Amino acid sequence: MKKHLREIAVAGALVLLLLVLAFAAPAFFKPQQLISVLTAAAPVLLAACGVALVIIARQIDISIGSLFAWCSVLAGLAAARGWPMPLVALVAIVAGAFLGAINGGLIAGLGLPSIVVTLATMVTWREAMRWWREGEFVRDLPTTFQWFGMSQTGGQWLLLIIAALVFLVLVFALKHLAGGRFVYAVGSDAEAARLAGISPRIVTFLLFVLMGALTGLGALLGAIRFADVDPKTGEGLELQAIAAAVVGGVAISGGRGKLWGVLAGVMLLACIAPALVFLHIQPQWERAIQGAIILAAVAADRWSGGK
Amino acid sequence: MTTTETSTSQPGSKETDKKRVPAFLRQFSTILLLVIAIEITIFSNTASHFNTTGNFLEIIRLSVEVGLLALVMTPVILTGGIDLSVGSLLGLCAILFGKLWRDGHLPVWLAAICTLLIGATGGGLNALLVTRLRLPPLIVTLGSFSLFRGLAEAVTRGVDNFTGFPDSFLFLGQGYFLGTIPAQLPVFALVAVGVWLLVHRTVYGRAFRAIGFSPEGARFAGIPVERRLALAYILTGSVCGLASLIYVAHVGQAKADAGTGYELLAITAVVLGGASIFGGVGDVHGTLLGLAVLAILRNGLILSDLPAELAGILTGVLLLAVLVGEAVLKKLFVHRSRRLNTQVAPLNPLNPPA
Amino acid sequence: MKRTLFFASLLATVLLTGCPKGKVSDTVSGDGGGSLTIALMPKSKGNAYFIACHKGAEEAGKQIGAKLLWGGPTEPDPAKQNEIVETWITRGVDVIAAAVENKEGISTALRKARKKGIKVVTWDSDAEPDARDFLVNQATPEGIGSTLMDEAAKVLGNKGEYAIITASLTAANMNEWQKNIAARNAEKYPDLKMVALRPCDDLKDKAFSETTAILNANPNVKLIMAICSPAVPGAAEAVKQSGRTDVKVVGLGLPNENKRYVHEGITPAVILWNTADLGYTTVLAAAAVAKGELKPGVTTFKAGRLGDLEVKGDNIILGKPFVFTKDNIDQFDF
DSSP, X not given: OGGGHHHHHHXXXXXXXXXXXXXXXXXXGSHHHHHXXXXXHHHXXXXXXXXXXXXXXXXXXXXXXXXXXXXXXXXXXXXXXXXXXXXXXXXXXXXXXXXXXXHHIIIIIHOOOXXXXXXXXXXXXXXXXXXXXXXXXXXXXXXXXXXXXXXHHHHHHHHHHHHHHHHHHHHHHHHHSHHHHHHHHHHHOHHHHHHTTOOHHHHHHHHHHHHHHHHHHHHHHHHTTSSSBOXXXXXXXXXXXXXXXXXXXXXXXXXOXXXXXXXXXXXXXXXXXXXXXXXXXXXXXXXXXXHHHHHHHHHHXXXXXXX | OOOSOGGGSOTTOHHHHHHHHHHHHHHHHHHHHHHHHHHHHHHHHHSTTTTSHHHHHHHXXXXXXXXXXXXXXXHHHHTTOOOTTHHHHHHHHHHHHHHHHHTSOOOHHHHHHHHHHHHHHHHHHHXXXXXXXXXXXXXXXXXXXXXXXXXXXXXXXXXXXXXXXXXXXXXXXXXEETTTEEXXXXXXXXXXXXXXHHHHHSHHHHHHHHHHHOHHHHHHTTOOHHHHHHHHHHHHHHHHHHHHHHHHXXXXXXXXXXXXXXXXXXXXXXHHTTOOTTSSOOOHHHHHHHHHHHHHHHHHHHHTTOOHHHHHHHHHHHXXXXXXXXXXXXXXXXXXXOSTTOOOOOOBTTBOOO | OHHHHHHHHHHHHHHHHTOOOOOOSOOOTTOSSOOOEEEEEOSOSSOTHHHHHHHHHHHHHXXXXXXXXXXXXXXXXXXXXXXXXXXXXXXXXXXXXXXXXXXXXXXXXXXXXXXXXXXXXXXXXXXOGGGOXXXXXXXXXXXXXXXXXXXXXXXXXXXXXXXEEESOTTOHHHHHHHHHHHHHHHHHOTTEEEEEEEEOTTOHHHHHHHHHHHHHHOTTEEEEXXXXXXXXXXXXXXXXXXXXXXXXXXXXXXXXXXXXXXXXXXXXXXXXXXXXXXXXXXXXXXXXXXXXXXXXTOSEEEOGGGOEEEEETTEEEOOSOEEEOTTTGGGOOO
């Protein structure tokens, strides 16, 4: 029980918020609203899981948002060219993996500090996208794009199922596969891991590639909710994902964190904006509340005796 | 000239040490000066009116706000920390300054002093969480980054903006002494000199470096780690307040979104200047050079009629190029480190690297 | 010692290579030879709205043989427009035409430009009147606010609830428009109530989620007024996915992004103006001001292929806001 204290605490905060909503604004629980919140949160969940893994391995990635935008736009362009959806999905994932590999190569290969490398790639990719598209949407997508060509409800369920499956696979892999153990090992003490025969460089590199691929998948799931792609999509995603991971118990110092906590964190933060609408609270409090939650979560961590 | 086989050198061998450390340090600032020289050469040919005293003064003038943040970020990064909240704190200080002056009816100078104190308080919040609760600075300042900006938006309801400041105040941001020297230049110079002295000539600066190199080691060496860290963050906060004053004087208005994105520019300048993000390595003149590289780049691109996006792209590429170059140089001149992402510490003859 | 020598020689090299050379770039203000340099600034780059303005501007630039600079901030900080203007002052341009993001802030820089002899016009949104010579006004904030409110009233009848989606709480032009919408609301439609105002940070996806939440939280809302361009298709998509056929969307947006929803009946009215014409007129007006042909006191301005435009005081009026409906939206491609 103590081991899962953090995840339970965050889940508890989420439940509290939901209770408040149940009393003050039960309309929040209309199936349509819930599905809207869940489908919007699914891409964030995937990105947050990816960044959580990276943080557990004692790195960080703040280029997620720009990466997300590139994957979305490239997927949209592929679809506009008439490529079949499976191929479009592949484009999104491979593009993400490729960009992630750039980060990974610089960080793991050359030993450069991850925060600065991803700062540089974030700015470069974002400005390049702005220059290229000038804000123009990717339009005229075939009907097979939105909701994978299915009905809205069908597509929404498919989206959630895909996200859930990937999430569960990640949870399983992290816990039961050797590779999962390697992530924690590298994050706790890279030198010890190396002496134990694990290559921190390879693990780190692969983590960035995986993160890129997950974000690419998230970008795809985010994009198929609509009939056109906004090149500005994903702005602020790095903040959301990292905040969710941290609130969910992933320690910035590495070596600790559980994906269930990340799920709780993502859901908690995803509910804030709609909750403000339902509770008729002025929108300008959203950012202040987010900041307060992050600080409270991390401070509470300290009080409960965590590292 | 220098050998790569440092393991054959004797500990305490002065000659190899002198060749290693000075060569490496010398090379880094040199790279920056080289980059600046290249920028100046290129822009002299492509940009109109680039090569004039007036323009160089303008370059400095337009970078003062970010420059102040970068200067004061240097000690923070030296300690191995980081402060992502400086841009948001600038915005919060700006609107509180406006509010104190317009709605609180305080005279401008009094509102200004209060703003400096508010900045210090903001920095104090960061300091408290970092030192008392021992939370990682990255996360603390990520939270305060949202919190400060959020408070600024909440106070102004996003909408309010403050203008109409008296000319005597606006002179700080828009005026020129003797017709050529921008008014904020002496302020910037003072702060630059002050921070340089703090970091390079006082015990505090030594403490920052020691803490960045090894917090536990610093503690055992008798350094009051918490007090020094608090100093770094509180100083950062007050200078945010100062920067916000110059910003408001320069632009002539105070809005909640002032300073958005400045933290990343400041960090870029510091890292470009050769500081290690892990702490322990870095200097103020490096930061100034890093600032110069960025400011000249932006200015030159605009004067060459090139798009602003290019500035962002080139900044990112430059940052990577510098980092890669630095890593490559380290490998050539210092014993190869096998630890992932461990910075190579300033060499101590008593402790040869592992 | 070696180090100092090294630095000193490097510094000398820097200074020598930086020797003032004759500038290679062609135009400078006042140089005979007739080619003007017009510096055009959108509110920010990376905004699709300005792509069409840019095209129109380039057309005019080619027509009169002027050199056109197109520069704007990519960062959200309000001081960034100032930085570009101040650098242009150093560069030396004949006239600056700015779409203003921050009225008071940029007026500081524009006044400085005027003092140095650079002419200033504004377009799309105005600076302070003493900071510029003329405003190319495609529609006044009053016009925009009133048209939005009137179209909303057409949909709602004269009684009902609506919500507004804006870009950000700090955007100056959004706030201007909201003020005018509210004024029109109070003046002519006392039974129409705005129950929610949410920002979407200029992101279509966020406008989508905010609209969904608003619709679910306020079942009586029958109209979404989206006043920033990504929000119009975002809100419309949200309405479509909610299945609520009784809810409509009106807004300020680009025709191409909204054609689908207009034809599907979700968005009965998209309000804008011909942005290419705006860019076109701005460049012509800027050139005319720089050459001294356009002076205060005139009542008409000949804007090339657009013919004569009305000039009211220091406002060159392009016309009223244009309403795109399913009858006319297919004629436009931007």
